[in-house]
Amino acid sequence: MTNVAETAVLVQGDESVHIGHPELQALPRETKEIVVSCASGLRHESAWTGVRVGELLAVADAPPETTHIAVTGADGCHVYVELADALSGLVATERDGETLDSPRLVVPGIDGMRTVKDVVQLEAVALAPDEDPRTYEHHPERGEVS
Numbered sequence: 786m787t788n789v790a791e792t793a794v795l796v797q798g799d800e801s802v803h804i805g806h807p808e809l810q811a812l813p814r815e816t817k818e819i820v821v822s823c824a825s826g827l828r829h830e831s832a833w834t835g836v837r838v839g840e841l842l843a844v845a846d847a848p849p850e851t852t853h854i855a856v857t858g859a860d861g862c863h864v865y866v867e868l869a870d871a872l873s874g875l876v877a878t879e880r881d882g883e884t885l886d887s888p889r890l891v892v893p894g895i896d897g898m899r900t901v902k903d904v905v906q907l908e909a910v911a912l913a914p915d916e917d918p919r920t921y922e923h924h925p926e927r928g929e930v931s
Contacts, residue, residue, distance in 0.1 A: 792887055794876065797908040798845035809878065809888070812836045812844070817875060823897040833891045835877035838907070847909035853918055855910050856890050859903040861925045865910070865918030866892060866899060876904055898924055 793805045804812075816834040823829070838854065853865045866874070874892030878885055887903035912918055 792903075792905075794841070794888060794904055795906045796841045796845040797906065798842055798847035798851070800846045802845045804841065804844065806878075809836055809876070812840055815875070816879075817891075817893070819875075819891045819893050821891065821897050821900050831880045832882070833875055833877040833889075834879035834882075835875035835888070835891075838871045838874045838876060838890075838892075841876060841907055842909055845909065848911070850911040851909040852912050853910050855906075855908040855921070856901045856904060857906040857908075858901040859887070859905050861923060862901050863921070863923045864899045864901055865912075865922060866890075866895060868909075870895060876907070 792809075793803045794809065796802050796804055814834060814836055816832050818830060819833050820828050820830045842851070842854070851868050853867055854871045855863065855865050857863045870892055873894075874890060876888050877891050878888055880889075890899075890901040890904050890907075892900065
């Protein structure tokens with residue numbers, strides 16, 4: 786795992802923008818109480834602090850036809866989150882006032898497998914209504930594509 790101060794997140798929309806830790810810290814930040822539900826059934830409510838996903842997408846000029854964000858972690862975890870859900874989430878750099886080792890995607894209402902740790906890329910994507918985003922996902926900790 787990398788140190789958050791050394792992290793850069795690639796945000797892709799109509800433009801591709803590398804956002805390093807200093808830039809991430811300079812963007813408007815907020816703190817939200819978000820519950821993360823783990824596969825084990827445990828639920829953890831924490832105060833997450835970071836940059837709103839919408840703020841990051843705006844930096845990269847996400848196209849208006851965006852339906853999902855594709856989020857990739859350094860470990861190869863790759864998930865798709867519906868834009869409507871993602872806009873209520875954060876790319877967090879702190880949890881309960883403590884600095885995280887790496888940025889983490891946290892979104893209210895999505896399960897823990899989708900809260901990508903060590904985020905290295907967010908991409909605005911447009912999927913057709915009949916396209917199932919799960920066919921493109923990869924969860925290395927489960928050793929499978931969902």
